[in-house]
Amino acid sequence: MDIFExxxxRRTIGRVKPDIISDEVVGQLLEAATWAPNHYRTEPWKFIIMKEKGKQAFHDIAVQISLDKLENPTEEEREQLLKKHKKHVDIPLLLVVACVPSDNPRAILEEEIAASHAAVQNLLLAAHALGLGAVWRANPSLVNHPKVKELFKLREIDQVVGLIYLGYREANPERVKRTPYEEKTLWLDQEV
Known part of the structure; x- marks a missing residue:
């Protein structure tokens, strides 16, 4: 597949088949992610792979966090939350990308986070090339909650930058229009 193609x-694709994604394919995704650019070779990313038990553990914590935000939730509210978070267990694979900042004194936090986002993009492109559909979510109030960080074995300073839902896509996505780059570009090649 040509890189420009x-x-x-590549599109966000949430409609996927229930087929299991092999560890070999997961390894290919992670290998692609690790080739993201990063300053001082800090490689500030950490990956958390959730299959059945991991997805269920994350789901249970996510539901509890949501319930804790409600004062005396009704049975209907509980059911709505269970339905909302069901996606965590229904998807074939849930993959987390976290930024684990380096202790290198020259490393800058914003660059570490940017490098981790670049790792996500590499992973998404690899997923597309392998016939997978993927959805990249952030939801920082959930994924960076202390209970979730504990599950993911992350420190307080670490940040989840991507909650990636993965599965083999049911269909190829339609091409969408994008704003022409000319409308979003400033050329400073003239006298300023």
Whole structure:
């Protein structure tokens, strides 16, 4: 697959088959992610792979966090929360990308986070090339909650930058229009 074609054709795809994603394919995704650019070779990412038990543990914590935000939740509210978070267990694979900042004194936190986002993009492009559908979510109030960080074995300073839902796509996505780059570009090649 040509890189420009992959970039143009990759889409957020949530409709996926229930087929299991092999560890070999997961390894290919992670290998692609690790080739993201990063300053001082800090490689500030950590990956958390959730299959059945992991997805269920995350789901249970997510539901509890949501319930804790409600004062005396009704049975209907509980059911709505269970339905809302069901996606965590229904998807074939849930993959987390976290930024684990380096202790290198030259490393800058914003660059560490940017490198981790670049790792996510590499992973998404690899997923597309392998026929997978993917949805990249952040939801920082959930994924960076202390209970979730404990599950993911992350420190307080670490940040989840991506909650990636993965499965083999049911269909190829349609191409969508994008704003022409000219409308979002400033060329400073003239006298300023």
């Amino acid at each position: 992959a970039i143009r054709d």
